Amino acid sequence: GQNIDQPTEMTATEGAIVQINCTYQTSGFNGLFWYQQHAGEAPTFLSYNVLDGLEEKGRFSSFLSRSKGYSYLLLKELQMKDSASYLCAVRILTGGGNKLTFGTGTQLKVEL
């Protein structure tokens, strides 16, 4: 089966850096995605890794180690608006498409 683990909650200070970890055990791995979700809203795409290493996108970076089944999302220069749930999702290669299997999400609270 598919198993994706990430911490339930994290708290960080405005202006700081926070790292949200995700570990996964899946078959048919075809990439790892990070989405941001504000309460009651749709997930919005942040980053994508399919090869090992670091992908940087402005204040957000994401890292992947396929051999370890591990990824993290790094958020720099935290802003209050970054308070949201961060969803780790693994894309599973299937015959007819690429479904996403989501973790439970990490609720990040940014404080002054």
Add this chain to the structure above:
Amino acid sequence: EPEVTQTPSHQVTQMGQEVILRCVPISNHLYFYWYRQILGQKVEFLVSFYNNEISEKSEIFDDQFSVERPDGSNFTLKIRSTKLEDSAMYFCASQIRTGINTEAFFGQGTRLTVV
């Protein structure tokens, strides 16, 4: 910027009634998905759709569920006889193609409440 649109944003229905949730995917996308998120829980895959047929479905997607692309733009999810446990946020997503460097874009969701 193109986006996935869903209607209605909220739907309240009585148990046993049929509901149809509507989605307009991004126009040049070829792969379509429905996901749901029960309040406080994780986003769960329901079904994927490509080339006018279901390509994969989850265990949740039983005989009460169906999807259709009735014309060139709409993609619908029908729940034939709703149950209380169908109350959730339903997200439609579309993707231009499969393969690397392609992400799924999500609509704003329909909050379904079954009473």
